Amino acid sequence: MRIRILPLVLALALTVVVPAPALGAGQAPGPTSSLMIRAQPVATAKKVPARPPVLYQALKTQSMHSSASTASKKLVTAKKGSHLVHRKSKGSWVQVAHKGKTGWLKRASVRKLAQPVYEAKAKLSLRARPGSGKTVATLPMGKSGQATGRTSGSYIQLYVAGKTGWASSSKLQRPMTAKYQTGGATAFYPSATSKKRSATIPADYTMGTRTGRKSGGRLEAEYKGKTGWVAANKVTKVALGLKLGKLGFGQSAAKNIAKWCKGVPITAGRNLGDYAEASGWSGNMKESITLGTSDFFGGALDPNHPLAIATQYHECAHILQYRAYDYDFTRMAKDMNRVYGKPRTASGTEHMADCMADAMGATRTGFDAAGGYFWTSGYGGKCTSTHLKKAKLIIAGKRA
16 A cells, blocks of 8 residues: 655745844934744555454453463453454464453454455445445455455445445456466366366456465466366466556457567557568667468457467568578578578578478468358468478578
């Protein structure tokens, strides 16, 4: 929690002296006039604790002692179930505050209350009493508050910015404790043991778990507001701050080529072509890749479709060509043409990028069963064993 501390203005005494008028002959001097202005200090903002006080609950009716000893003076009686504010611990004793008194109880005679963090499902008003009373604080949707440990029926008392109020447990949920991302299409099951899937989660989809529960090789996760289970070996743990949902086309493409072209900026869009660029000057070359997001018929292209991946690998291959030749494009083109051998349909640079894509693992021809069409990526030339050997050299950062 960020606390704004107002600056403290020191009290300053400012004296303005008004000079006396000039004296005439024989005139007695008079007193000077003065005006005292004193600036008042600005009070500093009070620091608000980030967490509610730790609470214990009495497991039986008992007397609090003035020190950590049963022989010490008895103070106030703590009835069974009463809430006690923890102060400090000493061996098998805990010091607590109750009814305006601070005293000691045996640790075994009390239990520490859980104070989990909860997140609002929608904008939420915290009330002074369970289900009623004035609004003491507001919790926006998605924002969190910490439980004090007190409950009443289906109501939970929360601590938010130094204030405590009650909210229905039905309007709260535990926040995400971890996030995972699918590598490919992943089955989503209603239980840890179910064999029938309730949905199929697409590749590069980020989901979260509020429990972190694992069972039988599966983990519990939330997909589109529903809780279910996925195979743990089908997902990868990612940063908790990553946005839920499917990655954008450019993000998926960046993930696909990260092994070779990590960090290269990618621009993706429906009306864009596919190309790689490098511009600048020696020691300060800026690389980039541009990708189209439409299929042959103008529809949306899945960034993990083999056709899309082959294109991504091809453009990444160009970046690797540029690097291997220190951005000497003339020398690069000459070597590529020499290696490939008088290409007919395009330059040797383009054909070598196809061979490099093959060496990276691309599939450049196939049949799309969903769309009902055959597809081909690249410039149509063959990649011989010699071409592939040279392609691997360039991928490794060496010249052909």
